[in-house]
Amino acid sequence: MPKDQRPATPAAVSVRDVAALARVSPTTVSNVLSGNRRVSEETQDRVRWAIDQLGYRPNLSARNLRLNRTGLIAVAVPEIDVPYFAELIRHVVQGAREHGYTVLVDQTEGRIEAEQFVVDGMNRGMVDGILLSPLGMTRAEYDQRRDDTPLVLLGERIVGKGIDHVGIDNVAAAEDATRHLADRGRRRIAAIGHQTPRGGGTAPQRTKGYRKALRSAGLPYDPTLVVPTRNYHRLDGAQAMADLLDSGALPDAVFCYTDLLALGALHTLHQRGLKVPDEVAVIGIDDIDEGRYSLPTLTTISPNKPTIAQTALDLLLTRITTKEQDPQQVVIPHTLEQREST
Template identity: 40%
Template sequence: MPTGRVGGRVRLQDVADLAGVSMKTVSNVVRGYEHISPAMRDKVQAAISELGYRPNLTARRLATGKTGMIALAIPELDQLYFAEIARLIGEEAGRQGYRILVEQTLNDVEAERAVIRDREEGLVDGVIFQPARIDTLEIARLRPETPLVLLGEAARPLTTDHVMIDNTAAARDGVEVLVRSGRRRIAFLGSVRGDLTESTRLRLLGYQEALLAAGIPLDPALVLQTGGFSVEDGVAAVVAAVAGGVEFDAILCRDDQFAMAAIRGLARAGREVPRDVAVLGWDDTAIARHSTPAVSSVSPDKESLARTALRLLVDRMDGYDGVGRHEIVPHVVVERATT
């Protein structure tokens, strides 16, 4: 066992002594430097495991200017889509030798400004951030010093890297699936009163474009208004539409939560899914995959989104200083029992 430890803490030198390599080699392995032979990496990792070595983040920061930490800022942790994105980004970060700090902004504009402006500076090497309230111009004006990659549709500064799916095209694809199955009165759930997010706007646009392309006239009554984003709000909107005499044989929902609301609301109204009304959700989360009936859903490639976001962020952290890169990840429409 190496000697000379300070206060029981295992030092980088201890690992180097046990592995029979230089401190520089141990440091390269810890930092995930790729130009290390597999045999050498295994040798150092075995010494790290045997000694229980844990990198000192403060020392690493002083020596390299990096902490090995990445922040992930998302609106709500209890939304399944964001929970799944957080898990996938955390897994991808771990594979690349980084750890993540996850925080939720709860759709609060001041919390979002803090993420951009100063909250993470000095604590992490980079930030992946899905804004909901702060806009494109404000992000550009704040000019964050910490490398930043944005997710979603709310803000897309030309100077900042950005990853998203094509929401308009995805909505068109969803409506086309419903039209091909013979549906002609297709509703959209929903437009939340007083809070039309950019993602909802783009999905509503694709919905309308697909209807027009199929020769189906637009009917404003089929865009169902809700009082909020909860399941109860969605259920109320569907029940009210049926009670008000609005006829429809399919619903494209802005997310899987609203799809569950649609199924519940249709059951209350005595309508059977999919015989009377087909239901198509969005995000392809666990609630869609494992519910009864299993819910058809527009499925963004969340794994690709996580990989792309990490790739762009690592480029920035490694010194890339070019113009913002805007990348679209794929999507598919997954059909299950509700269509």
């Protein structure tokens, strides 16, 4: 469009102006903006170029009023200051912004009543959809849900079908982590982080994967090498590692159920004068940024947080516009990031 034909201000630019410059229909522009229908990458690029050229800003208030939506989605996690959740939320916020949504963040601390409040839609009509990482909720409690706000679960999985869920295969992740240690000749492989949460959850699955890898490697399962933790913080990992060493059950490798536990374990090993990985190898799960800068750097299972966030967000936005869609349970592939600690 010639410069003298451009609208004077972004507020004066309409969808029709964008469509004319991109040589597409106004409906196509709307589909690109909403993400509700598939549009070819070439067409999306052309539309976004036209939007940038014209300085177009959609009137989100008018759109939301027309569609009877709030323009808000919520993401609720057990602890906001845990690096894994903080990084995951960042990816959700970035993805939601591209679709014109603002994200509200809530912290449940794993409390049943807080998770139930989220599952029941928070304050009715406050948000268009919810992403929830549950910690203690059982299937029976989930089935008592009294709200139909679109909901997708992240990470911890409530057992049973009929629930939208996005996460990694925790059994396979733990198996890969433990096998990595066994493949490097480690024979006394400890595990830090077992729990028996009322809702099932991640910990039992990771214990299952740990034991499965031991069997595959021909190694015996030694319960004295499995140290439960109440939480998954650095302090819990440091204390668990100290308890393990004080018990006399000296391992030559440690599989920690999260990177924060692993960082705590590294701290204790350093304090006790044990060399990592020469005397004790350490591996975690989560691939948090902190692990790339620890000494030594931390080997970890990477759950691909950007893909988890984007997949969950795409599923939620589809659920918001097409509530008849069958529930999806999406498993995101993980990778092993080998660093200095192994």
